Amino acid sequence: MDWVSDSDGGDEVDWESDGEGEEGQAPPIRDVPSSSEAGSSKKDSEGGASKSRSNSNLTAHFVAMGFSEKMVAKAIKGNGEGDSEAILELLLTYGAIDKSPSQEEGSPAGCSSPSDDDNWDEDDNSDLDDFEDKDFVEELAEKDKKLLTLVEMGFTTKEAASAIERCGQDAPVSELADSIYAAQTAETDSIYAASWSAQDEPFCRFTSFSRDNKRRKFMEDSNNKRRRYIDQKNRNKNVSHNDDDMIALPNPMIGFGLPTNSMMHVVNRRLPEAAIGPPYFYYENVALAPKGVWATISRFLYDIEPEFVDSKYFCAAARKRGYIHNLPIENRFPLLPMPPKTIHEAFPLTKKWWPSWDHRTQFNCLQTCIASAKLTERIRRALIESGDLPSPRVQQYVLNECRKWNLVWVGLNKVAPLEPDEIEYLLGFPRNHTRGISRTERYRSLGNSFQVDTVAYHLSVLKDMFPNGLTVLSLFSGIGGAEVALHRLGVHMKTVVSVEISEINRNVLRSWWEQTNQTGKLIEFVDVQQVNSDRLEQLISTFGGFDLVIGGSPCNNLAGSNRHSRDGLEGEQSALFYHYFRILDLVKCIMGKN
DNA sequence: CAGACTATGAAGAGCATC
DNA sequence: GATGCTCTTCATAGTCTG
Structure with missing residues (x-):
């Protein structure tokens, strides 16, 4: 059995033959649906011909989150269909207003229920006098009816739309459902991961992470949105003014303490119950993201307060990054020798x-x-x-x-x-770590990577906790910053399941893995969308669970240097954050179940 | 065609001043 | 607190070149 991907075969994952029908298949290099694809939550402005379709798709998208059709219709009417985030905000507001217990409980599938609509009608139906569900459904094209049916079956809008795309509009619903099951790659939902809860349901319905709970979490999130990170503000009086949806950046940006002054900087942090492992997880992205991004990331990652650190305290170059993790923060130690700081x-x-x-x-x-x-x-x-x-x-x-x-x-x-x-x-990488690839690619890969000393300082607490080594799920691995950090800490990696889209980066990591004579296993996946519940359950049953889920999702659409597509967390690449959350949540579900 | 090269600002934090 | 200024920012798209 060869667990490690074939370097010659390039992108395929040489997963044990299991008759899944993927062998020899071309690797699913990131397949981002076009904006015209059904279920896309990206802001788009389609022409009039497709307006009805996109409207109904948008409706189905939010219905899949558990909102009633009438609420969605009203929200779309109020916002237009161009801004799905604004629509969601409005829906959440409606939800916060409508505190009916029956709605909180929701229907089993988390979809709209009669009680939803009844309550809604009582609250406000002035704008909906000319609107009836029946009429609405009748206006849908056949394709959209199937889409809605699939959504009601528990699939995401995007999965449903993709299946219709693959199988054709005339395909029966049963065939479409089979097609979705057969598809091994998850589709990206570029705005909110709630729609993933449907695909995760085969696992999560056995746990507390049902779709309905997701929806309830959204409601709670909405109500909690005004919450600020008072603790952080108190620790650092000299913080900037922050809006309701913003997390203040600390100044100085030293996180929960530095190697040099950790004794002086005592931080009490209490993790939310849902955040506590296993597994431990560690997420990274640029600190200076557009407003509201870190608040969103934090909400998804179990309301953990981000740790913002500038790597200028660890090396001679600034690198302002935010980290969200559930690691202990006591007894950290730095890599030695400490790198020069000037x-x-x-x-x-x-x-x-x-x-x-x-x-x-x-x-x-x-x-x-x-x-x-x-x-x-x-x-x-x-x-x-x-x-x-x-x-x-x-x-x-x-x-x-x-x-x-x-x-x-x-x-x-x-x-x-x-x-x-x-x-x-x-x-903090070893010399020549990226040597062998083109100069341009070296700059690109390095520019996108961790500062090893910084990350290692945070991960150092794992060394005593896992004296026999740990099993790592490394998402968006890049050139292996996390792996290098663990290795330099002397933490044995029993198994690393690495997910990295770039073949160049995978080659760098694999080469380093071989050169450093790692005794553990390196298993490679190309795309986070390949990492579905089946794969994860296989991996977890094989390796007994993950001890650490680590990764920094793409910052392309968050970084200030991007003049063209700084679209925030909805951006084409940065929306992959939601896959980090999806995968982490799945791991938690599966490990909790076991 | 891959790799190298070049031109392309806005968003927002930080700071001083009033 | 408001204002204005300085400074920083895990980049992208188009073109050139061998």
């Missing part, structure tokens, strides 16, 4: 050429791209033309560019971007 200590050779007017001691965030040669040439010319002491204007120009692009002084009037191996060093 540019000159990290790269002494640059000191010779460093002008006195460049007062930088640390780098800004190491990103995925570097400055162009034209820019460094423009800087060189500007400096040459201005003689020994550049004018304040030139200095300002040069400093701005140096800060923006993390340039270092490598000669007289000569600046240059950091080399990939220098970035590896700053991020």
